[in-house]
Structures are given as structure tokens and as C-alpha cells.
Amino acid sequence: MSVHGLTLGDVLGEHRRGRPLGLAVVDADVRLTYPRLDERVNRLANALAADGVGPGERVLWLGRNSFRILELLLAAARLGAILCPANWRQSADELTFVLDDLRPAVVVFEESEAAMQARARAAAPARWIAAGEEYEAYAAAGAPEEPTVAVTPDLPVLALYTAAFDGRPAAALLSHSALIAHAMAMLHIRQMEDGFTYxxxxxxxxxxxxxxxxxxxQLGGTNVFTPAYDPKEVCRLIEAERCTQAFLFGPxxxxxxxxxxxxxxxxxxxxxxAHSPEWDAMITVDDSPWCASTMGGYGQTEVGGMLTFLGLAPGGQGYAGRPSPLVHVRILDPAGDEVPPGETGEICARGATMFGGYWNRPELNAxxxxxxxxxxxxxxxxxPDGTITFIGPRLRMIKSANENIYPxxxxxxxxxxxxxxxxAVIGVPDPEWGQNVKAIVVLKDGASLTREQVVEHVRSRIASYKKPRHxxxxxxxxxxxxxxxxDALDAAYGGGGYPGR
Known part of the structure; x- marks a missing residue:
């Protein structure tokens, strides 16, 4: 092991030593200090290793939010393996694709109709473990000692499926070093301090x-987990756990x-x-660069989250701010040459937070x-002032309720x-959710369909939030x-409101 290396497993080990009383995880009745989390991660890692999980092997989570996602990620980190938390809202067809594409050695799942259908259809063999009592028994059977696996920071540890530009999703692979680097940038911009509770x-x-x-x-703060967004439960948890930050946007x-x-x-x-007088009176309006700039910037899964931050460019001309201190950004033309300031090109980047490519997509990676x-x-x-403006995807994208939907x-x-x-599919403006999906459909000669049948057909094949509303x-x-x-479709059918426009 190099003296210059640092993995997520190393970060956990340091918190076990340096924060013996620190609360790492809250999830309903589960409350884990960092030493207790470290022991559970070791046991889980050793149990996974006994099932053949080692460097490069994949573990899949099929379920809603849970502390087990972080636990599985850290166990994978100690084995040189990769965790993929899948979108539990996907259809059976979509989950079957993920199973056959990723070919995980172990699947930890919450039972649902889509998950059970995907399990029956998937060609790739895997060990399936039900979240809950079976998972607890499985993890408890592992030895408490830290696995003796040589893990380097450049290894991928997290796989996140990105939305499909071309109709087929791909899993972006993020390494230990990329995730740690991005976390450090977030710590700086958000001005996260000791006691931070998310x-x-x-x-x-x-x-x-x-x-x-x-x-x-990374900071050694507390992560509070709730299965899914429920307004009253979120209010209760903020009060009960004194949460500092949460994943929230306008609606x-x-x-x-x-x-x-x-x-x-x-x-x-x-x-x-700040959001509205009523909201501002309920919370503490934050003056950190992250919140003072309305949490803005430009990012994507492949860069670990955020590539640029408005918080680094107060008063700047560009709508996306300035790049993270750990990356370089260039605006390039199709020939790969940098375009002058003021001209539009493709946003390209390199640096510490970049992903390592997509799983099993060599041509796309190249x-x-x-x-x-x-x-x-x-x-x-x-x-002209050096800041970045995001114009929009080269391939058109619809954004509804903060979800990316590709036509x-x-x-x-x-x-x-x-x-x-x-x-064909376009986005139409929606005052609450940004955009809604509108489908323009041409039927075969002699065929008939109702609008309701079209919507139900799409819902049966892909995640419900992607279905057309019109x-x-x-x-x-x-x-x-x-x-x-x-462009012609937008003009004819009321399209508009695309991100960046």
C-alpha cells in the first residue's frame, strides 16, 4: 500500500479511531457510531468475500434509501469491489437490463413486483439476499476483522446508471480517489463543519x-436516511435529528x-x-457560497456530481459559475480545439473527480x-470573465421534477x-415541475390507440416518471x-423549457 493512497475504507478506519463517539448513521431505529459501522462493514465485507466478491466484482442494491447502501459501499470499498444502487422505480424490463448488463455477484433487494419479475427473467446468476432479517444474519456471520485485500484508490467503487442518451443506460464508474476529491470540493464550497448532519x-x-x-x-458527520421523500416525515426528522442539510428543491x-x-x-x-418568506422563517438561511448562490452550477454523474459552482463566481457572468479547484474545463469544437470566449462548444473536462468510464462500454468510453x-x-x-454558461445537451434532454429524461x-x-x-418526444413547459413529456405518435394504417393506452404502454416498459403526460x-x-x-415539433406542439435555455 502506498503512503499516498486513500480509499473510502481508509476514511472509515480513521473515523473509527478519531471519532469513537461520532454518530455515523441514523435510519429509523438504527443508530450506528463510527466504530460500530466499521465493525459491521468488516463483517459484511467478509461475508461478501465468502460469496466470491473481490476486486472488480459487482454488488447490486435494489431498494429504496437505506443505511445499507452506505454500508454496502464501504464493504465493497474494502474488497476492491463495486456497489451499484439501482433505480428502484424502474420497470421489470429496465431492472432485467441492469442485471444482465452489470452481472452482479450479489444482489441485496427489497421485495417488489418489478424486482421479482427481473429476478426471474435475468440470465446472469447471482446470490440474492433480502434486505432486513436475512441481510442482518448474512452480515453478522462474517468475521469482524478488516479484510486483507490490497485496494488502490484508482479502483472503481461506485457505479451509477446514467439516463439513456441513445436508449440504453450505462453505468458510470467512480473511483475512491474521484469520490474523495469531489467530497473535498463539496466540503469547501458548502463550508461543512464538524457536526454536519445530512x-x-x-x-x-x-x-x-x-x-x-x-x-x-468524508467529514465524519451524520447521515440520516429515510426510505423516500415524505414531507411530514422529513419535517419530523429535521427536528428530531437536528439536520443541517437535505436533498430539496423548489416543489x-x-x-x-x-x-x-x-x-x-x-x-x-x-x-x-432562501426560497420564500414562509420557508425562510422556518429555517436558518445559510450564507455559505453553496447556498448563497442558490446551490447552482453544472454537473453530471460522470464528474462525481458538480463540475462547476456558482459559489466560486459570485456576480459572475456565466450561469454555471467556475470549475471546481480540482478540475480543468475546456470548451471544445468538434475537432477538439478550444473555442474562444463567447463561442459555444462542448463542455469537456479532466481532473481529480472524473469517472473512469462506463461499465462494459469500450466504444463509448473511447x-x-x-x-x-x-x-x-x-x-x-x-x-469574458472566465465563468461558464451551460447551454444545454447536444442531444436534447427533458428535465421534469429534477429527473433527466431522454427522448x-x-x-x-x-x-x-x-x-x-x-x-417522437418533446418537453413542454410546466410551472411546477419544469417540463412534462409530450409524445407525438404516428399509428400504423388501420390501427387505433387511445392516449391512455399509449401512456400505460410506456409506463409498463420504463420508469413511470418518464411516461408522457400528453x-x-x-x-x-x-x-x-x-x-x-x-425544433419543428416544438413549434407545432408547444415544446420548450429545456434546461439551459
Missing amino acids: LDCGPLFHVGTMMFCLATF MIDQLVEANAGGTYDLSSLRFV AKAAGGWHHTGDLGRRE AEVERALKEHEAVADA VEFAASIPKKGYTPDY
Whole structure:
């Protein structure tokens, strides 16, 4: 082991020594100090090793938020293995794809109809362990000593499936060193201090929640887990655990204000961004660079979360701020040359927080890393003051309720219906959620479908939040070459509100 190396397992070991009374995890009745978490992680790692989990092997979590996600991640970290927390909201078809693509050695799951269907369909063999009593017995059977596996910081430890630009999701692989580097950048911008308590109420399969979970862990703070977002329960937990930060955005905050009408709960421990007079009166409005800049910037899973921060550019011209101190950003043209300030090109980056490529996607990895830069697939420009403006995806993306939805994935599901001859998807503005999905559908001669049938068909194949809320039937789809003419579709069917525009 190099004296310069540091893994997530090392961070946990240091917290065990340096924070023997520190509370690491709260999840319902589960309350774990760092020494207790360390022991459980060792036992779990040794149990996984007995099932053949070692360097490079994958462990899959199928379920809602739980302290077990962090526990499994740290156990994988001590074995040189990789944890993937899957999107539990996905359909059986989508989960089957993940199982066959990732080929995990062990799956820890919460029972659901989609998970059980995927288990029956998946071709890849795996050891399945039910979360709860079976998981507890499984972990308890492992030895308490730390595994003697040589793990280097450059090894991937976390896999997060990204939304599908081309209709097929891919798992971005993030290493120990990338996650630690990103956590350190978050600690700086958010000005996280000793005693920081984070409420994991957003999905942990999403980098937006995971990046704060890991930054809190890096600091030696407390992660409070709740299975899914519920306004009253979130209010209760903020008061009970004196939470400092949580995964929240506009509509969620409005729901908390409604749930706490009359001041039933004391939310003053929450140091958060200003939002409305009612909200600001309930919390402590935070003046850190992260919150003072409305938590803005530009990021994606492949960069560990955030690539640029508004908090590093107060008053700057660019809507995305300045890059993290641990990365370099360039705006490149299709030939790989940097464009002058003020001109639009692809946002490209390299540095300490970059991912190591996608699982089992060699051709995509080569394209993404062309010229020694990570090509984000997003357009931006460098402003005269050096800040960055995010323009939008090179391939069109819809953003609804903070979820990224790619037309190609929804269109693929639409076209799988035997009555559909062609289809295209656009985003239409929504005052509460940003955008909604609208499908434009061309039926085969003699076929008939209702709007409700179209929506249900898509819901049966992909996650429900990706389904169209609006359906229009048309005689044809305007094209640019072989692809839909999305500008013409937007003009004809009321599209707009795309991120960055």
C-alpha cells in the first residue's frame, strides 16, 4: 500500500479511531457510531468475500434509501469491489437490463413486483439476499476483522446508471480517489463543519443525493436516511435529528412549508437556501457560497456530481459559475480545439473527480475520452470573465421534477407498441415541475390507440416518471435526415423549457 493512497475504507478506519463517539448513521431505529459501522462493514465485507466478491466484482442494491447502501459501499470499498444502487422505480424490463448488463455477484433487494419479475427473467446468476432479517444474519456471520485485500484508490467503487442518451443506460464508474476529491470540493464550497448532519431524503441512486452523503461521511458527520421523500416525515426528522442539510428543491420545499403550516416542527437547524418568506422563517438561511448562490452550477454523474459552482463566481457572468479547484474545463469544437470566449462548444473536462468510464462500454468510453478530455455531451461557453454558461445537451434532454429524461429512451418504448409506426418526444413547459413529456405518435394504417393506452404502454416498459403526460396523434413526424426535427415539433406542439435555455 502506498503512503499516498486513500480509499473510502481508509476514511472509515480513521473515523473509527478519531471519532469513537461520532454518530455515523441514523435510519429509523438504527443508530450506528463510527466504530460500530466499521465493525459491521468488516463483517459484511467478509461475508461478501465468502460469496466470491473481490476486486472488480459487482454488488447490486435494489431498494429504496437505506443505511445499507452506505454500508454496502464501504464493504465493497474494502474488497476492491463495486456497489451499484439501482433505480428502484424502474420497470421489470429496465431492472432485467441492469442485471444482465452489470452481472452482479450479489444482489441485496427489497421485495417488489418489478424486482421479482427481473429476478426471474435475468440470465446472469447471482446470490440474492433480502434486505432486513436475512441481510442482518448474512452480515453478522462474517468475521469482524478488516479484510486483507490490497485496494488502490484508482479502483472503481461506485457505479451509477446514467439516463439513456441513445436508449440504453450505462453505468458510470467512480473511483475512491474521484469520490474523495469531489467530497473535498463539496466540503469547501458548502463550508461543512464538524457536526454536519445530512438528511438523505432524495434517491441515493442519484448523484445529487449521493455526493452529499459521501461528503458528510468524508467529514465524519451524520447521515440520516429515510426510505423516500415524505414531507411530514422529513419535517419530523429535521427536528428530531437536528439536520443541517437535505436533498430539496423548489416543489419539495413548497410541500414542506405546507406540511409545517402552523410551525408544528422546529426546522431551524436546517441551514439552507432562501426560497420564500414562509420557508425562510422556518429555517436558518445559510450564507455559505453553496447556498448563497442558490446551490447552482453544472454537473453530471460522470464528474462525481458538480463540475462547476456558482459559489466560486459570485456576480459572475456565466450561469454555471467556475470549475471546481480540482478540475480543468475546456470548451471544445468538434475537432477538439478550444473555442474562444463567447463561442459555444462542448463542455469537456479532466481532473481529480472524473469517472473512469462506463461499465462494459469500450466504444463509448473511447469516444468520451477522445483527446484526453472527458466529453460531457453538453454545450456551453466561456464568458469574458472566465465563468461558464451551460447551454444545454447536444442531444436534447427533458428535465421534469429534477429527473433527466431522454427522448430516445421514451421513443424506443413507444415504438415497441405493435400499433405505432413512428413516434417522437418533446418537453413542454410546466410551472411546477419544469417540463412534462409530450409524445407525438404516428399509428400504423388501420390501427387505433387511445392516449391512455399509449401512456400505460410506456409506463409498463420504463420508469413511470418518464411516461408522457400528453399524447398527440399525427400523420407523420418531421425529420432532419433520419432523426426527428425537434425544433419543428416544438413549434407545432408547444415544446420548450429545456434546461439551459
